[in-house]
Amino acid sequence: MPKKRKRAVKEKPGHRPGEAVHVLIPNARLKQRIKQMAREIRRDLPDDPLHLIGVLKGSVFFLSDLAQQLGGEVSFDFIAVSSYGKGTDSTGEVKLIKDLDVSIEGRTVLIVEDILDTGLTLKYLLLLFEERHPKHLRIAVLLDKIERRIADLKADYVGFVIPNEFVVGYGLDYDERYRNLPDVSVLRLGPRGKTKIE
Ligand code: PRP
Numbered sequence: 001m002p003k004k005r006k007r008a009v010k011e012k013p014g015h016r017p018g019e020a021v022h023v024l025i026p027n028a029r030l031k032q033r034i035k036q037m038a039r040e041i042r043r044d045l046p047d048d049p050l051h052l053i054g055v056l057k058g059s060v061f062f063l064s065d066l067a068q069q070l071g072g073e074v075s076f077d078f079i080a081v082s083s084y085g086k087g088t089d090s091t092g093e094v095k096l097i098k099d100l101d102v103s104i105e106g107r108t109v110l111i112v113e114d115i116l117d118t119g120l121t122l123k124y125l126l127l128l129f130e131e132r133h134p135k136h137l138r139i140a141v142l143l144d145k146i147e148r149r150i151a152d153l154k155a156d157y158v159g160f161v162i163p164n165e166f167v168v169g170y171g172l173d174y175d176e177r178y179r180n181l182p183d184v185s186v187l188r189l190g191p192r193g194k195t196k197i198e
Contacts, residue, residue, distance in 0.1 A: 014177060018190040021168065025160060027182040030142070030170060031065060033159050037140060038069035040157055041110065045136065048108035049073035053100065053129075055121065056080040057179070058114035061171040062142045062159075066112060076112075077101050083121055094124035109134040114171045116141040116158075119151030126153070143167065143184065160184075 015021060041050070050070060054063035056078050067074055080098035111125060122139060129137055140157040147164045162184075168174050169181030178187065 014180075016177075019174075020188045020190060021178070021181070021185045022188065023183045023185050024162065024165070024167060025170075025184040027170070030159070030184065034062070034065045034142070035069050037157050037159060038066055038071075041138075041140065042071060044156075045108055045138075047072070048136070049075065051104060051107045051109050051134075052076040052112050053104075053109060054078045054112045055114075055125065056098065058171045058173065059112050059142075062114050063112045066140065079125070081121055081124065094121055096128075104129060104132050104134045106133065106135050108136040109138070111137070111139045113139065113141045113155075115143040115145065115167070116153075116155055117145050117148045119149050119153040122155075123151040123153050142170075143172075 050072065052063055052067055052074065054060060054076060057080070063076060067076060077100045078098070079096075079100055082095050082097055084093045084095070109129060111122065111129070113122060116122060116139075122141075126137065126139075138157070139155040140159075141155040142159040144155060144158045144161045145164055146161055165186045166174070167184055168178035168187045169183050169185045171179050172184065173179045174187050178185075
Protein backbone atom coordinates (compact mmCIF):
# COMPACT_ATOMS: atom_id res chain seq x y z
CA MET A 1 0.00 0.00 0.00
CA PRO A 2 1.42 3.42 -0.90
CA LYS A 3 2.49 5.47 2.08
CA LYS A 4 0.54 8.62 2.72
CA ARG A 5 2.77 11.63 2.33
CA LYS A 6 2.60 14.04 5.21
CA ARG A 7 2.14 17.61 4.10
CA ALA A 8 4.10 20.27 5.89
CA VAL A 9 1.53 22.46 7.60
CA LYS A 10 2.42 26.06 7.02
CA GLU A 11 1.70 28.49 9.79
CA LYS A 12 -1.14 30.59 8.55
CA PRO A 13 -2.28 33.12 11.11
CA GLY A 14 -5.39 33.94 9.10
CA HIS A 15 -4.84 37.65 8.76
CA ARG A 16 -6.83 39.54 6.19
CA PRO A 17 -5.54 42.60 4.36
CA GLY A 18 -5.57 45.61 6.63
CA GLU A 19 -5.33 43.53 9.82
CA ALA A 20 -2.16 43.12 11.85
CA VAL A 21 -1.67 41.00 14.96
CA HIS A 22 1.02 41.63 17.58
CA VAL A 23 1.64 39.20 20.42
CA LEU A 24 0.81 40.64 23.82
CA ILE A 25 0.98 37.53 26.03
CA PRO A 26 2.68 34.43 24.61
CA ASN A 27 1.02 31.06 25.14
CA ALA A 28 3.77 29.82 27.49
CA ARG A 29 3.20 32.81 29.78
CA LEU A 30 -0.57 32.21 29.70
CA LYS A 31 -0.06 28.58 30.71
CA GLN A 32 2.36 29.53 33.49
CA ARG A 33 -0.03 32.11 34.97
CA ILE A 34 -3.02 29.75 34.70
CA LYS A 35 -1.07 27.19 36.71
CA GLN A 36 -0.51 29.82 39.42
CA MET A 37 -4.18 30.80 39.32
CA ALA A 38 -5.19 27.18 39.82
CA ARG A 39 -2.96 27.04 42.90
CA GLU A 40 -4.50 30.26 44.26
CA ILE A 41 -8.01 28.89 43.74
CA ARG A 42 -7.21 25.56 45.37
CA ARG A 43 -5.49 27.34 48.27
CA ASP A 44 -8.75 29.21 48.96
CA LEU A 45 -11.04 26.25 48.31
CA PRO A 46 -8.91 23.19 49.07
CA ASP A 47 -11.58 20.56 49.55
CA ASP A 48 -14.63 21.75 47.64
CA PRO A 49 -15.70 20.01 44.45
CA LEU A 50 -15.39 22.89 41.97
CA HIS A 51 -18.08 23.48 39.38
CA LEU A 52 -16.67 25.64 36.60
CA ILE A 53 -19.00 27.67 34.42
CA GLY A 54 -17.48 28.77 31.14
CA VAL A 55 -19.03 31.78 29.42
CA LEU A 56 -19.14 30.93 25.71
CA LYS A 57 -17.37 31.26 23.53
CA GLY A 58 -14.24 33.16 24.49
CA SER A 59 -13.54 31.21 27.68
CA VAL A 60 -13.11 27.75 26.15
CA PHE A 61 -9.30 27.56 26.07
CA PHE A 62 -8.92 29.23 29.45
CA LEU A 63 -11.46 26.88 31.02
CA SER A 64 -9.79 23.89 29.43
CA ASP A 65 -6.30 24.79 30.68
CA LEU A 66 -7.53 25.89 34.12
CA ALA A 67 -9.59 22.73 34.63
CA GLN A 68 -6.55 20.59 33.85
CA GLN A 69 -4.47 22.43 36.45
CA LEU A 70 -7.03 22.29 39.26
CA GLY A 71 -6.58 19.24 41.40
CA GLY A 72 -9.45 17.60 43.25
CA GLU A 73 -13.00 17.15 42.07
CA VAL A 74 -13.89 19.34 39.11
CA SER A 75 -16.94 19.51 36.84
CA PHE A 76 -17.97 22.07 34.29
CA ASP A 77 -20.89 23.55 32.41
CA PHE A 78 -21.36 26.38 29.91
CA ILE A 79 -23.60 29.38 29.51
CA ALA A 80 -23.99 31.71 26.52
CA VAL A 81 -25.07 35.33 26.65
CA SER A 82 -25.01 38.23 24.25
CA SER A 83 -24.87 41.92 24.93
CA TYR A 84 -26.27 44.83 22.99
CA GLY A 85 -24.75 48.20 22.16
CA LYS A 86 -21.38 47.00 23.38
CA GLY A 87 -18.56 49.45 22.95
CA THR A 88 -20.66 52.17 21.41
CA ASP A 89 -23.47 53.08 23.75
CA SER A 90 -23.32 50.22 26.23
CA THR A 91 -26.86 49.72 27.32
CA GLY A 92 -25.96 47.02 29.75
CA GLU A 93 -28.61 44.82 28.26
CA VAL A 94 -27.54 41.20 28.35
CA LYS A 95 -29.55 38.38 26.84
CA LEU A 96 -29.40 34.74 27.85
CA ILE A 97 -28.76 32.55 24.80
CA LYS A 98 -28.01 29.19 26.42
CA ASP A 99 -28.64 28.40 30.06
CA LEU A 100 -26.77 25.92 32.24
CA ASP A 101 -27.46 22.22 31.86
CA VAL A 102 -27.46 21.42 35.59
CA SER A 103 -28.45 23.13 38.83
CA ILE A 104 -25.81 25.04 40.81
CA GLU A 105 -27.73 25.00 44.10
CA GLY A 106 -25.40 24.20 47.01
CA ARG A 107 -22.35 23.92 44.75
CA THR A 108 -19.05 25.77 44.79
CA VAL A 109 -19.18 27.64 41.50
CA LEU A 110 -16.36 29.34 39.66
CA ILE A 111 -17.39 31.53 36.73
CA VAL A 112 -14.65 31.36 34.10
CA GLU A 113 -14.34 34.31 31.72
CA ASP A 114 -11.72 35.17 29.15
CA ILE A 115 -12.03 38.93 29.59
CA LEU A 116 -13.55 41.40 32.01
CA ASP A 117 -14.25 44.61 30.13
CA THR A 118 -17.20 46.82 31.10
CA GLY A 119 -18.22 44.18 33.63
CA LEU A 120 -21.84 44.20 32.46
CA THR A 121 -21.84 40.54 31.42
CA LEU A 122 -20.48 39.34 34.74
CA LYS A 123 -22.80 41.62 36.70
CA TYR A 124 -25.74 40.01 34.90
CA LEU A 125 -24.38 36.52 35.52
CA LEU A 126 -23.72 37.17 39.20
CA LEU A 127 -27.32 38.29 39.74
CA LEU A 128 -28.62 35.31 37.77
CA PHE A 129 -26.50 32.77 39.67
CA GLU A 130 -26.98 34.27 43.14
CA GLU A 131 -30.72 33.65 42.81
CA ARG A 132 -29.93 29.95 42.35
CA HIS A 133 -28.27 29.67 45.78
CA PRO A 134 -24.82 28.23 45.16
CA LYS A 135 -22.68 27.46 48.23
CA HIS A 136 -19.89 29.76 46.96
CA LEU A 137 -19.77 31.92 43.85
CA ARG A 138 -16.36 33.07 42.62
CA ILE A 139 -15.07 34.65 39.42
CA ALA A 140 -11.87 33.85 37.53
CA VAL A 141 -10.92 35.99 34.52
CA LEU A 142 -7.87 35.61 32.38
CA LEU A 143 -7.72 39.24 31.25
CA ASP A 144 -8.89 42.37 33.02
CA LYS A 145 -9.29 45.67 31.14
CA ILE A 146 -9.76 47.76 34.26
CA GLU A 147 -9.89 51.05 32.33
CA ARG A 148 -13.13 50.06 30.61
CA ARG A 149 -15.13 49.14 33.68
CA ILE A 150 -18.70 50.43 33.98
CA ALA A 151 -20.16 47.95 36.49
CA ASP A 152 -18.84 48.03 40.04
CA LEU A 153 -17.36 44.57 39.99
CA LYS A 154 -14.09 42.78 40.75
CA ALA A 155 -12.98 39.29 39.85
CA ASP A 156 -11.67 37.04 42.61
CA TYR A 157 -8.88 35.71 40.41
CA VAL A 158 -7.26 37.71 37.60
CA GLY A 159 -4.65 36.40 35.19
CA PHE A 160 -3.41 39.63 33.64
CA VAL A 161 -4.42 43.27 33.78
CA ILE A 162 -4.17 44.53 30.21
CA PRO A 163 -4.30 47.97 28.54
CA ASN A 164 -7.32 49.17 26.61
CA GLU A 165 -6.37 47.48 23.34
CA PHE A 166 -8.49 45.18 21.17
CA VAL A 167 -7.20 41.70 21.89
CA VAL A 168 -7.70 38.45 20.01
CA GLY A 169 -6.44 34.88 20.28
CA TYR A 170 -6.63 32.15 22.90
CA GLY A 171 -10.42 32.16 22.52
CA LEU A 172 -10.94 35.87 21.85
CA ASP A 173 -12.25 36.87 18.46
CA TYR A 174 -12.65 39.64 15.96
CA ASP A 175 -15.78 38.90 13.94
CA GLU A 176 -15.49 35.23 15.04
CA ARG A 177 -11.93 34.95 13.68
CA TYR A 178 -8.57 34.62 15.48
CA ARG A 179 -9.95 32.55 18.39
CA ASN A 180 -7.56 29.75 17.42
CA LEU A 181 -4.35 31.78 17.81
CA PRO A 182 -2.35 30.35 20.73
CA ASP A 183 -1.19 33.74 22.07
CA VAL A 184 -3.21 36.70 23.28
CA SER A 185 -2.47 39.36 20.69
CA VAL A 186 -3.37 42.95 19.91
CA LEU A 187 -5.29 43.43 16.67
CA ARG A 188 -4.60 46.59 14.71
CA LEU A 189 -6.73 47.54 11.75
CA GLY A 190 -5.03 49.35 8.92
CA PRO A 191 -6.28 51.80 6.31
CA ARG A 192 -8.13 49.16 4.35
CA GLY A 193 -10.00 47.89 7.38
CA LYS A 194 -12.01 49.89 9.82
CA THR A 195 -9.79 52.37 11.58
CA LYS A 196 -11.32 51.99 14.98
CA ILE A 197 -12.55 48.98 16.84
CA GLU A 198 -14.85 49.74 19.69
C1 PRP B 1 -16.72 38.90 25.74
C2 PRP B 1 -16.16 38.12 26.91
C3 PRP B 1 -17.13 38.41 28.00
C4 PRP B 1 -17.63 39.79 27.67
C5 PRP B 1 -16.96 40.79 28.56
O1 PRP B 1 -17.68 38.11 25.14
O2 PRP B 1 -16.07 36.75 26.63
O3 PRP B 1 -18.19 37.49 28.04
O4 PRP B 1 -17.28 40.06 26.32
O5 PRP B 1 -17.39 42.06 28.26
P1 PRP B 1 -18.05 43.03 29.32
O6 PRP B 1 -17.22 42.98 30.57
O7 PRP B 1 -17.98 44.38 28.64
O8 PRP B 1 -19.46 42.60 29.54
P2 PRP B 1 -18.28 38.40 23.69
O9 PRP B 1 -19.58 39.12 23.81
O10 PRP B 1 -17.22 39.04 22.85
O11 PRP B 1 -18.60 36.92 23.17
P3 PRP B 1 -17.62 35.71 22.87
O12 PRP B 1 -17.08 35.22 24.19
O13 PRP B 1 -18.50 34.71 22.21
O14 PRP B 1 -16.53 36.21 21.96
